[in-house]
Amino acid sequence: MMGTSVLNYNHHLLPSKDLPQSSSELNLKQKEQEYLCLVKKCKSLEEFKQVHVQILKFGLFLDSFCSSSVLATCALSDWNSMDYACSIFQQLDEPTTFDFNTMIRGYVNNMNFENAIYLYNDMLQREVEPDNFTYPVVLKACARLAVIQEGMQIHGHVFKLGLEDDVYVQNSLINMYGKCRDIEMSCAIFRRMEQKSVASWSAIIAAHASLAMWWECLALFEDMSREGCWRAEESILVNVLSACTHLGAFHLGRCAHGSLLKNITELNVAVMTSLMDMYVKCGSLQKGLCLFQNMTRKNQLSYSVIISGLGLHGYGRQALQIFSEMVEEGLEPDDVTYVSVLSACSHSGLVDEGLDLFDKMKFEYRIEPTMQHYGCMVDLKGRAGLLEEAFQLVQSMPIKANDVLWRSLLSACKVHDNLKLGEIAAENLFRLSSHNPSDYLVLSNMYARAQQWENAAKIRTKMINRGLIQTPGYSLVEVKSKVYKFVSQDKSYCKSGNIYKMIHQMEWQLRFEGYMPDTSQVMLDVDEEEKGERLKGHSQKLAIAFALIHTSQGSAIRIIRNLRMCNDCHSYTKLVSMIYEREITVRDRNRFHHFKDGNCSCRDYW
Template structure:
């Protein structure tokens, strides 16, 4: 074309934004401006979407500058795209600034802001926005996408009460038949340890797809109901629904969490031979976890080295966790070497190695690893637990003194410790990784974030109330023992979600059967 108009450029730029070469949209945009053709808001929005596709922050910032230059800063749809760019590029503050400066905020803009909070680890802020957007400076009505995003946030935070609010909103506003929302509700309730409500949603679905079946199977798996997950899988087949790779991830995970070794091996073989699904890295990860938990560390190592897909850091990290469980120091050191080769070692890997060395009494090795971590400026992630009360999520870290009711919480925890010691509780000193005397170890273990969250729950809820706690790390042996005895002594159920699975503590026992 000898004289293309802006509409022609827009068509081509939009096409490139959907293609495998989104960077070409920027080249065309540059050429268009150099020829003196003024961009309109559509042009800029397509270019911004291209930048999002390959996370080109610098290019997006340049387009943002041109938006002001072209006088399009009042276009809310365009600014929503810019906000989405900053969100995807982990620039939370910049996304917030764009959002705050938008003259008109519609539901799409609010949804992008909520998504930005979730993506940038500001999940509690995402829940707050649900109420803010409906106030009188805004009057914006949440839609089905809003509900979908907030259910994800509730699942992350273990925020059951808030999730129930969203569920009610979904039903009142006529979204109850949406398959994606039903699947998200199943996932949310499962991840909050509330399987009865997840099952109610599942049974209420008229048309169950492989997505909804997979969500239910995964929910059973993560809560330690391995046999029930297998039964659900077989029921799905009887209903004529074919499994996909996500279904098998769920059922293999169920076998792993429940120690069903033979069943897991059988499902892995069936996935390939019967259903023609090529194992992906996450399927191999489940198998490594299954073999590792069963103590078959050499077989797990052989599986990794013989995989048809390239091994990643996650699968090696899974094996490292098994080495910690079974005290296999030599293999653990080999796994660390593989992680170093992949340039993927993280703080958590060194913590697992510290666990290995300390449990074996290799304190000189512990000192070496700690020195290495200091030299590399490796910072470990502090333990953090959350507990929800009346829709508000309360957060605790080890030795926390930031809560407004800290004095009452610590007094309550001291009383709980006294009662549990009478009932036979003995501190598991091996859970403390520092070489300090037993008295100091006992003190350090007394104020883990899980225990502070439980003390807060006892303080603010009536006797007999189930306590639901979420932890960002794997629960330590001492806290696990503490919660088992607490559930019996205080006649309270405790549902704790760590970063791997759920633990349902009831009457002195845990659903994991001490297999986690």
């Protein structure tokens, strides 16, 4: 019977040829119920049209209940057709609130958000009053389009109709303002709610996550857990995982993983991929690999995440092996996968392999290189010291280079002390009206290293005149499930005296192992003693000292930095790992460094 038309299968419901023209009201009511039952069983638009013809033939469509049911089936079924639903809707003389809600919801489900808002306005013009089912859907349309002006007007309508205390409407308003980047309004609505649901918490946490307000995400999750009235749903835990990923909060991420296992029977591919991403970016590559290997189903994104993770940790060869396994499994790499594998080659100095993959991407898989792919290639050549080749690629590529590519070249010029090419890269950045203060500081520091103090001062003055303020370098360290933040020369903690005592003790022991502060990393025109004092206060050293004081002997230390690690901190941390017998994992702006027994996983290539 599979594939048989609903009408054929239910032939006894079709009108009899000898049925009297003037059927009784009872018969019509029965016939209406029979046809509505058929409508719900339709599995395609073709079947639906056959039933719809019969409904029209019997004049059943004139009944508002029947017409609304027919419209809802056409607009909201899996096989829906909004074009056909629109033709049905236009036949209604006086569409009801339910009919408008059906059409608005159908448009939103079909990602046609503009038509959803247009139809809502039409609803108001026809003086059909919206209800509490209208607003969650139309606000979702505003959220997806990020049209805050329309969203605010609709918020005003909510107040006029007295629906501001409806929890579903409130949750939708929180979501809409969050997607429109007005977090203050989202928080104001959330605070005013007398009764919150788990969806309310999900909406406010998602609003903060969309703005990368990771600390606030974790604080809200903690508040929700403290109240103990709700069990965290999947969407909340995924956002918490994202927060842990960005903050490097490994232990908190593990707790979120535990909550997922408790609350959800089977984790889907998207959640498993988020977990894997969290572990590899919090420094636990082995845990991430274990999850990857245990996944029953993998997609391109799963492979991209683990390939990127291996690259960040300096395991470029293994990343290439996973990439080969993906192709052998019959999964065709996409543009995202190629960004991951090219980046892995860059971090491990696999220049020839990266060039070969770039050619295969273009000619074998017919993937047009994007700015990200060219960025990976510039980074690959720049890190390897092939600065002229990197510069030629930037000049010859078919799309105009953006600030990211010029910044990558400038950074490579700084690492390899090529001031001449660095000036060209910086000039192009300034021409692009760069508002990134680090661009000015990198060039200024290059002038300072060349002892061109006047030029260094000019660049810094230019930066200040443009009102640009550099974000201070900071390091995050997790101790006893709490994340602590240190900035360079930080003395804000109440126990900072103990930290600086520990720094002094560490440096004293390191000198016995041959450590000498690399004062060339201090780009200030001061004496050597002052430079040495400056180096002591680097945020990474403060974080390590704090962790050594407050964690047990032999336990691992995990640190996240917002800037690239300097040479002095790198040499310093290698020796600390050996003297204090600690494994220290540091994630800087570009990659991971695993320090153990006086060695680093990057093999001094970063």
